[in-house]
Amino acid sequence: MSELPAGWGVAPLSALSADADQCVPADDEAFTYIDIGSIDREAKSISSPQVLSGREAPSRARKKVMAGDTVVSMTRPNLNAVALVPPELDGQIASTGFDVLRPLNGIDPRWLGYLVRSEAFVTAMSDLVQGALYPAVRAKDVRGYVVPVAPSAEQTRIADQLDTLLARIKACDDHLDAIPGLLKRFRQAAVSAAMAGELTAEWSGSTPAQAWSIDELQALCEPKRVITYGVVKLGEETPAGTPCLRTSNVRWLKFELDGMKRIASDLSAQYGRTVLNGGEILVNVRGTLGGVAVATPKMHGWNVSREVAVVPVDADLINPEFTAYWVASLESQRWLARMEKGVAYVGINIEDLRRLPVRYPSLDEQNEIVRRLSNLLLVADQIERLLAKVSERSILLVPQVLAKAFRGELVPQDAKDEPASQLLQRIAAEQAEVPKTAPSGKKRGRKAAEMPAAQPARQTGMPAWIDLPADAWSDHGAVHDEHLVTVLLTAVLKAWGQPMPQEQARLAALLCLQPRLFTAALPAEHAKQWRRLVGQAAEPLPAQVASLQPALNTPWRRALAGMRGRGDLLESGQGTLAAWSLGPQASHVDTSGWPDGRAAFTLAYLQTQGVDVVLPTLSMEAQAFVHARAA
DSSP: OTTOOTTOEEEEGGGTEEOOEEOOOOTTOEEEEEOGGGEETTTTEEOOOEEEEGGGOOTTEEEEOOTTOEEEEOBTTOTTOEEEOOGGGTTOEEETTEEEEEEOTTOOHHHHHHHTTSHHHHHHHHTTOBOSSSOBOOHHHHHHOEEEEOOHHHHHHHHHHHHHHHHHHHHHHHHHHHHHHHHHHHHHHHHHHHHTTOTTHHHHTSOTTTTOEEEEGGGGBOTTOOOEEOBSOOOSOOTTSEEEEOTTTEEBTEEOOTTOEEEOHHHHHTTGGGOOOSSOEEEEOBSSTTOEEEOOGGGTTOEEBTTEEEEOBOTTTSOHHHHHHHHHSHHHHHHHHHTOBOSSSOBOOHHHHHTOEEEEOOHHHHHHHHHHHHHHHHHHHHHHHHHHHHHHHHHHHHHHHHHHHTTTOSSOOOTTSOOHHHHHHHHHHHHHTSOOOOOOSOOTTOOOOOOOSSOOOOOOSOOOOTTSOTTTTOOTTOOOSHHHHHHHHHHHHHHHOSOEEHHHHHHHHHHHHSHHHHHHHSOHHHHHHHHHHHOGGGSOOOTTSOOOOGGGOHHHHHHHHHHHHHTOEEEESOGGGOEEEEOGGGGGSOOTTHHHHHHHHHHHHHHHHOHHHHGGGSOHHHHHHHTTSOO
């Protein structure tokens, strides 16, 4: 970004956008829910949001959006799922799978929305994806991305120009997308005209097609060869074997040889009736119907599968290419469609194919029809090849235009514009004056209890909990959902009192949630005390009862996603250095009572004995969870 125009600056997205409000709709409240499936990734718009009631709301429906916000997907492979929130969706709710960028005063909403559509942004986020089961970037990764910042007035000029240019590119793409359909109709029309004699009416000097001969297809074949299908069971791929054409290779008036199979030569020899000489008509009779083409001289010695029929026409009676055109014509295809049999696996009986009516002129006129029709179809092929090249280039237009825009090359600069440096200073000053408020909305399963201003220091030994009554830390059958996980993880991090290694935090929270796992790891004296205080949940399971597989425990995933989305969970470092701590909003989570008790006991033991003492006692699934190879 060192070559940005004068007057531009750089800043992280966090300096340009505010956080969306967190909320949970009331049970009887109707709202529009924006999730990943609501985003049209091509148009970059919200196209099909759901209308739900609060009681139907998924746990991820927590981010209240406003008109002008930009929603940015944080999950892979959806990182390009971004959209600007339109006025009609103001006040609705988005999934926590999005980061919501709310432009601050002086930031054009459209400019911000275009910025996160850029290839540079998507590529940078792709490199920061974490997680195996649910790969995603974090909100802090999105907001930490450093972007070029144009003066406010220039942002608007850029956004206006991008609106115009991208609309033109979209219109151009729509026209390009229509061309394949036009070419298909042109080819069909050309073949139909040729088979009606219209291409050669002036050449022959006769009424089109009315004086032509008509015979069944089999009557036009070589006397000693019959129309039949090929090899029934192809067997294993044989690299040095005989090429064998299948329906995927035989298309409408052409061959596609990618993926062609080779079969054992001795197997092919058993089906000598369909070994090709070149010049035969090949017709798909099973599965993908409509394919028809003339075998080329290079296909001499090849064979076909049972789904492909070989039509060995007599070249002294009828031109093979003319025959292929006739079979490919709409008239013949409609006739064959009436002969189709089957439901799950549609096909044409060989007897019906043999009876296909063929209308044909003299050989001289056939040859002239083939010449003229081939020239027309060649023009269509040339247009199609040109279309492919243009389409490849058109794909690059949008990323190239966006890159040009954010290099400051799309519109001219104006020396009268307020520099970006002053804009950023003003935004920072305005934000410093904004009072920090707690998120609005109903909090399910959470109590409004304040966390003490000073967090307690870490425990340094095993306190005497002997005076506590039995079952003091029993959860009394609490539902093991994401809210319970949130409470226990918060209790662990609060008891630790400073950034905590992620693996240790995961282990401690797991032991608090599944206390019987801890029982198995503790020395007898501590295990007895733990079981007395926790109660039945700390008792070992009978041998025949399966234990929890925490790596597959959905509440863990939901709890972490919710805490990250609300800002309750702060993360730093990566890999083995990753650490967790509590955000300021976590003060609203009530951990008093048994959650704090379990957390204090667990951390006291882990601190004095170490993680390495407990971890080997756990199952492989539990260890994978602790090492963050799962939820």
